[in-house]
Structures are given as structure tokens and as C-alpha cells.
Amino acid sequence: MKVNELMQHWASEFGAELTEESYSLPLSVNDAARIEALAEMFPSMSKEQILRDLISAALDDMASGFPYIAGDKVVAEDEDGFPLYEDIGLTPRFLELARKYREVLSEDRH
Incomplete structure (x- = not known):
């Protein structure tokens, strides 16, 4: 999934198999502010869902690159x-x- 496809994906969220593994990482103030902005723009999405989808899109972009x-x-x-x-x-x-x-x-x- 490309980053520019996320808006469509978020509009029609579907469940993917999730791992029990959890990852914790600090974000820059700029990135945290953008996550907060997306969470406000898409209130039905949790910050965790937003982060998960952004990471997935970035990994897809990276692998194809x-x-x-x-x-x-x-x-x-x-x-x-x-x-x-x-x-x-x-x-x-x-x-x-x-x-x-x-x-x-x-x-x-x-």
C-alpha cells in the first residue's frame, strides 16, 4: 500500500492479522504533532491504527524501491x-x- 492510498484505506478499514509483538518508540515533536493532527482529522482511527498503517505503507514503499x-x-x-x-x-x-x-x-x- 502506498502512503497516498492510506486515506482510502482508513475510510474502509479492514482487519489484518496482528502479531502479539509490540514496538515502542519515541517520535520527534514534528512527527508526533502530525500523528495528533491525523488522529483529530480521522477520529474513528486510533493513533495506534494510524501509526500501524503508516509503517505498513512506508515498508511497502521501501520494499518496492x-x-x-x-x-x-x-x-x-x-x-x-x-x-x-x-x-x-x-x-x-x-x-x-x-x-x-x-x-x-x-x-x-x-
Whole structure:
């Protein structure tokens, strides 16, 4: 989800599976003020929901922004028959680790 899609998401909130893990962090005065402003603008949303959605959107943006680094291994061909090379950049490692921890955190819930 992109940051600019949050307003639509907040208008039609849906429940995602939540972890038992909790994270606590201090915010800058500027960021805290913006969270307070959003909480006033969207009174049906808790500050925790706002923060959760902002973090999710930022992580999605970050993951989609990792640069593609072509490896030597051909993994497919495009529609014109040109080779597509394995991504050896940060994306595959990030996705692998995210899957690993998603499984760990899901197991903790059951």
C-alpha cells in the first residue's frame, strides 16, 4: 500500500492479522504533532491504527524501491524473448527474511 492510498484505506478499514509483538518508540515533536493532527482529522482511527498503517505503507514503499541488480542466472524471458535475470539485490533477501519472520510470528499466535 502506498502512503497516498492510506486515506482510502482508513475510510474502509479492514482487519489484518496482528502479531502479539509490540514496538515502542519515541517520535520527534514534528512527527508526533502530525500523528495528533491525523488522529483529530480521522477520529474513528486510533493513533495506534494510524501509526500501524503508516509503517505498513512506508515498508511497502521501501520494499518496492530496492534497486534491481541483475545477476548472471536467467530466470525467465520477457514477451519479446529477451532474458530476464535473477535479482541479486536487496529485494530477494528482504522478501526471504520477511517470510521467515511472518512464519515465526504467526506460529507464536497459535
